Amino acid sequence: MSFSKILPLMLAAAPLAMAAPALAQMAAPAGPAAGVTTQLPRGAAPSHYAIQVTPDAANLKFSGKTTIDLTVSQAMPVLVLNAADLTVSSVTLTPVKGKAVKGTAKIDADAQTVTFDFGKPVQPGGYTLDIDYAGVINTQANGLFALDYTDNAGKAKRALFTQFEAPDARRFVPSFDEPSYKATFDLSAMIPADQLAVSNMPVKSSTDAAGGKKLVTFGTSPKMSSYLLFFGLGELDRATKMAGTTEVGVITGRGNTGKAQLALDASAAILPYYNDYFGVPFPLPKLDNVAGPGQSQFFSAMENWGAIFTFERALLVDPRFTSESTRRTIYSIVAHEMAHQWFGDLVTMAWWDDLWLNEGFASWMATKVTDKLNPEWEMLLSRVNGRERAMSLDSLVTTHPILQKITTVDQVNQAFDDITYEKGEAVITMLEGFAGEDAWRSGIRAYMKQHAYGNTVTDDLWKAVEGAGAKGVVGIAHDFTSQPGIPLVKVESAQCQGGSTLLSLSQGEFSRDRKDKAPLRWNVPVMAQTIGGAQQRLILNGAAQVTLPGCGAYVINAGQTGYYRSLYPEANVKALAKDFTRLSSMDQIGLLADNFQLGLGGYQPMGLALDLVDAVPASASPAVLAEVPDYLDSAHTMLESDKAAQAKVAAYASKKLSPVLAGVGYDAKPGENPQVPVLRSALVSTLGGMGDKAVVAEANKRFAALASNPAALDGPLRNVWLRIIAQNADAATWDKLRAMANGAKSDLEKSTTFALLGVAKDEALAKKALDLAMTDEPGKTTSAAIISAVGSEHSMLAVDYVLAHRQQYEAMIDVSARSQAIARLGGNSADPAMATKLDSYATQYLTPESRKVVDRSIAAIKTRIETRARLKPALTAWFAKK
Secondary structure, eight states, rough: BOOOOOSSSSOOOSSSSSOOOOOOOOOOOSSSSTTOOSSSSEEEEEEEEEEEEEEEEGGGEEEEEEEEEEOOOOOBBSSEOOOOOOOEEEEEEEESOOEEEOOOEEEEEETTTEEEEEEBBOOSEEEEEEEEEEEEEEEESSSEEEEEEOOOTEEEEEEEEEOTTTTTTGGGSSSSSSSOBBEEEEEEEEEEEEEEEESSSSSEEEEEEEEEEEEEEOOOSBBBBBBGHHHHHHEEEEEEEETTTTEEEEETTTOGGGHHEEEEEHHHHEEEEEHHSSSSOSSSSSEEEEEEESSSSSSEEEOOEEEEEGGGTOOOOOOOOOOOHHHHHHHHHHHHHHHHTTTTTTTTEESSTTTTTHHHHHHHHHHHOOOHHHHGGGGGGHHHHHHHHHHHHHSSTOOOOSSOOOHHHHHHHHSSIIIIIIHHHHHHHHHHHHHHHHHHHHHHHHHHHHHSSSOHHHHHHHHHHHTOOOOHHHHHHHHHHSSSSSSEEEEEEEEEEEEEEEEEEEEEEOOOOTSSOOOOOOOEEEEEEETTTTOEEESSSSSSEEEEESSSSSSSBBGGGGGSSOOOOHHHHHHHTTTTSSSSSHHHHHHOOOOOOOHOOOOSSSHHHHHHHHOOTTOOOOHHTTTHHHHHHHHHHHHHTHHHHHHHHHHHHHHHHHHHHHHHOSSTTOOOOHHHHHHHHHHHHHHTTTHHHHHHHHHHHHHHHGTTTTTTSSSHHHHHHHHHHTTTHHHHHHHHHHHHOEEEEEEEEHHHHHHHGGGGGHHHHHHHHHHTTSSSSSSSTTHHHHHHHHHHOOOOHHHOOOOHTTHHTOOOOOOOGEEEEEEEETTOOHHHHHHHHHHHHHHHHOOOTTHHHHHHHHHHHHHHHHHHHHHHHHHHHHHHHH
């Protein structure tokens, strides 16, 4: 599963994954692997499902029949399966050798189970379980859900899709809906004859039926977990290419497959690389990427085996407004979900405690393959930003280890956060660096072959990698996956002796809100070097010394593969600022991030970090220059209570960034550096957001040109220009934007433009946007995005409004998102009243299990308040001097 990503230069307000209210406490640990927790009683397990569904899209309901082949290993008083929002009309149990017995069904809505009672205990043996049932079609992305949209001819349409991760296959079929219960699936559906249906496997047969219907039957799936089953239906088109012996495809609304060409080409290029890297060829005959209109507040894409689902905004390219950054994100999401076809689908974690085995590895693999196949994008640089997203959560006392103890349905959903994804990727990057690429790949291949079609725990992977020759990896891996937090590697002293530098290092723990706690201890792989000197490696556990060839400025996380903060003496930070351009781009970006966070955390003067930002020359790599606007925007935001101080930040930003913008220009030039489009977007967005007169004037000029030229804004910066217009909008301009949204040529353009209505700085317009979100005008999956946009500028207004309309708001978002949604709206605040309000909300509406993300937001708010008060004098003084 893939999520949107935001670089938290100040402090993450809340994780990007959003979770559902706690539903039920699960049973005590039991099951096929040590430590695996289950909701279902053990003793019965499925081997095959035959499912037939008949959707009634117009009335948002469906009927279904399933026959489950199962084995009972011990006498069971009743059979308990997962079921949610289903009704059961009949159930029959038939022994392999014996007569069918009718049973009764009892639904437990809170536990999300159905209990089948056959009047006497079910004895060990083989059985078929036949169930007739019915369910609801949701309007948000849980279970079987509907997405309404307008087609290219302007007609209203409805398509159906499924979303089952983590606990929602039970909304589609009564099932053993836990990852360790792998089985094969036969799926068939009675559908309108003029529509296209898609599932994990190709269509095996299609038979005409009465009433303009047809029965479509798909091939038998491989053995897989229930959450990977997929079904889609609608007026859809499919385009394909061959990648070796595998047919890769994209499925979109009719007439839109051309916008999915990037995804199709990416799939065809990536698949052979993965086949080779994993050492196990993709085992299904086809691999589709299915595009759905609308959006979710919880996820962007889902790795259903052979039928990846992705929202259009994360898959389709429209030359009228798709930015270069979005194009690269689309490629990375395709790569991420394809990596899941092995890490997650072929080999699946035994229980959700090890979710990171899916998500961390998919993120790491996506970055690797995207960099290999598109080296001009310099994608490895993005790992620094990913590390920072993880550390923004990991630096608070409310963090958690990569390996989490999952005991409730709600905790499953909460596990999808930047610790799982981004810390997972960062730790894997560090471990690969320690093991070496060859040994690491050999270990991955052995792991895939040994556990194909099965379930694993994290230690299975470490054993495979050590078995491939990466000795010592287990100790490091256990430290970084089983305990939370961030190591702090401090240079206590540095001495130049005989042409070499002797460093004395110590280890602590970096924290934003608990510096008084006893630090944890890690085995930290440190890679250090003087600039231009040979790299030296050591495993730091406590204190140590290392001698580096050469003298002068040095770095102790060379290549930025280590998951730790690097704290230097002030003299070295100044020396690094002086020799900044001699560092690699990776180390430049890592140095900026590390020192900015150390300044925020009070470990060193904030001026040192700003000196480094100041030291980035206009001649630096465009990829490095693209990082600078975010740091200045962060300083600008920290001073939001002092408009005069903010004006000094804005003046400095204009002075530093305007010459760079003048050099790259507002519009693309033939043959420009591949990183320049990303830099241009960052410059225009940040300067426009700070009110730079020249950029705002350019935005107004281009917006005014729409009156005579509807294509005046077309291009990769279209939405950047529109955001600047929306931020500074008056009532008349806001109304024009609303008319643009309603007149948009595609649903993707429509939803994006509607969301921009929420970013207005004018509070009256923000309130108007909230009222609009409560209507049907924007669309069922767009309204929540408008409210989120209001929250970015007026968090208290948004939270108060949502609390006053809580039930209407919760109907706009996935079940999986509900307990985190309000925390996310208020999480970027620096107002003590917001922390109090979020706490009151959680106390009234959430359980201890479901309020953890609210508690993270509260911790972030309190830390942000302390940080701003402490740093205001230093920030004001530094920018005043400039």
